[in-house]
Amino acid sequence: MVSWGKSLRLEVIGVQGIPLIKRGDNIARLLVEALKRMGENLRDGDVVVVSQVIVSKAEGRVVKLKDVKPSLRARVMAERLGREAEVVELILREAEEVLRFRDGHLITRTRQGYVCANSAVDLSNVSGGDAASLLPLDPDLSAEKIRKEIRKLTGRKVAVIISDTFGRPFRLGQVNVALGVSGMEPIHDRRGEKDLYGRKLQVKEIAVADELASAAELVMGEADEGIPIAIIRGYKYKRSRRPGGRRLIRPGEKDLFL
Amino acid sequence: MVSWGKSLRLEVIGVQGIPLIKRGDNIARLLVEALKRMGENLRDGDVVVVSQVIVSKAEGRVVKLKDVKPSLRARVMAERLGREAEVVELILREAEEVLRFRDGHLITRTRQGYVCANSAVDLSNVSGGDAASLLPLDPDLSAEKIRKEIRKLTGRKVAVIISDTFGRPFRLGQVNVALGVSGMEPIHDRRGEKDLYGRKLQVKEIAVADELASAAELVMGEADEGIPIAIIRGYKYKRSRRPGGRRLIRPGEKDLFL
Numbered sequence: 001m002v003s004w005g006k007s008l009r010l011e012v013i014g015v016q017g018i019p020l021i022k023r024g025d026n027i028a029r030l031l032v033e034a035l036k037r038m039g040e041n042l043r044d045g046d047v048v049v050v051s052q053v054i055v056s057k058a059e060g061r062v063v064k065l066k067d068v069k070p071s072l073r074a075r076v077m078a079e080r081l082g083r084e085a086e087v088v089e090l091i092l093r094e095a096e097e098v099l100r101f102r103d104g105h106l107i108t109r110t111r112q113g114y115v116c117a118n119s120a121v122d123l124s125n126v127s128g129g130d131a132a133s134l135l136p137l138d139p140d141l142s143a144e145k146i147r148k149e150i151r152k153l154t155g156r157k158v159a160v161i162i163s164d165t166f167g168r169p170f171r172l173g174q175v176n177v178a179l180g181v182s183g184m185e186p187i188h189d190r191r192g193e194k195d196l197y198g199r200k201l202q203v204k205e206i207a208v209a210d211e212l213a214s215a216a217e218l219v220m221g222e223a224d225e226g227i228p229i230a231i232i233r234g235y236k237y238k239r240s241r242r243p244g245g246r247r248l249i250r251p252g253e254k255d256l257f258l
Numbered sequence: 259m260v261s262w263g264k265s266l267r268l269e270v271i272g273v274q275g276i277p278l279i280k281r282g283d284n285i286a287r288l289l290v291e292a293l294k295r296m297g298e299n300l301r302d303g304d305v306v307v308v309s310q311v312i313v314s315k316a317e318g319r320v321v322k323l324k325d326v327k328p329s330l331r332a333r334v335m336a337e338r339l340g341r342e343a344e345v346v347e348l349i350l351r352e353a354e355e356v357l358r359f360r361d362g363h364l365i366t367r368t369r370q371g372y373v374c375a376n377s378a379v380d381l382s383n384v385s386g387g388d389a390a391s392l393l394p395l396d397p398d399l400s401a402e403k404i405r406k407e408i409r410k411l412t413g414r415k416v417a418v419i420i421s422d423t424f425g426r427p428f429r430l431g432q433v434n435v436a437l438g439v440s441g442m443e444p445i446h447d448r449r450g451e452k453d454l455y456g457r458k459l460q461v462k463e464i465a466v467a468d469e470l471a472s473a474a475e476l477v478m479g480e481a482d483e484g485i486p487i488a489i490i491r492g493y494k495y496k497r498s499r500r501p502g503g504r505r506l507i508r509p510g511e512k513d514l515f516l
Contacts, residue, residue, distance in 0.1 A: 115427075210433050
């Protein structure tokens, strides 16, 4: 568990029975209780993937639209986007930079550094449509807090990933990615390993935290199923104390694709 | 199995004992034999994820570098990239379009439509470095052939994904994506479904084939472990007869991120 290992069999387990989350809720405790009702327990080495929206709710990162005063800029953009000015105001507040603004879409770099649609401001699964969830201010810290609380409650050493579904360039559809990572290295750097023929791998840095988030999404579903947490069991990751999510963000000036 | 279903528990199983693949090899047969040695069998509804490199080898999409005559353009670019002119020649031949060429990197749109580094021309796991693998000419067709052969050999209805690890903009590290897909819908379109509060989801098209490819990578590893195939069991996908990989490619003119 302390380093990358061979994992020939993984399990991905959706956690049933997590209640609707309110500000101040202890997600680690609710997880442990839900697992107990399922007849399950956390084990050392499990990866716990938590959907961003419940973390945002527990941290109070939810804003009622009626409490938002849109700026002139937000109102003008909202008109062109065909969206509510209050929502656009929140998108702009969460944006470090607006990267694209056309065809009814806003692509921004958020204050945390993620590039995504609408600063990930989301009206789904928050309330009937009169409030929006914002990303946690520091998803790595959110992940660390949940990891430490799990350790306190159960004694188990796990890794925690805070995930959200993001669109991406070049490919259609959204995939779940890792915003916050605690307890593991987010990237498996395999450069220098030998291939099947003894030749050194040149380029091979696998974003395993994103792949774990994607695997978790297959059982999660953020909508009516209400499975906001999944456990991945059997993956032998390398443990790390460093915040991991921010290390998955490609610095703009190093972006070969743009 | 005929439509999207609730899947609370998945297994991801790395297939051991696949031999080194040669041109003309029957991957479906080698898979069935390897599973038998593991005491496993395919089941209806399994998703079989196959690493691109063994498909390319079986299809003869491997080129000896000494048989490649580099053009003047390839030689000039190779000089600037610090790479072998023969490899750059292959990258250019596989490219529909060169999108970026700087800092020692070539980003292309391949003839199949994928945007990736170096047209996915790869010297790893092919030989000692004197040959390169090229992507299958039509990964959807490659997936379909393997799926049909599995059906013939075992009677089992499975989905097949041909995968490769690609870099991506905005985020560091590579993730496994689905190049070819047969037997399933590659995208779970959840628009119109209701959220936890009865509000209709606005934007929710999950690229589940990419997420399945990413989940598979966690047990695959393309290097010395030699696990080029993984089975995902328990995921309730929607069956489809339409080629799926090409439907994950975002048309350039619709790319909101660029």
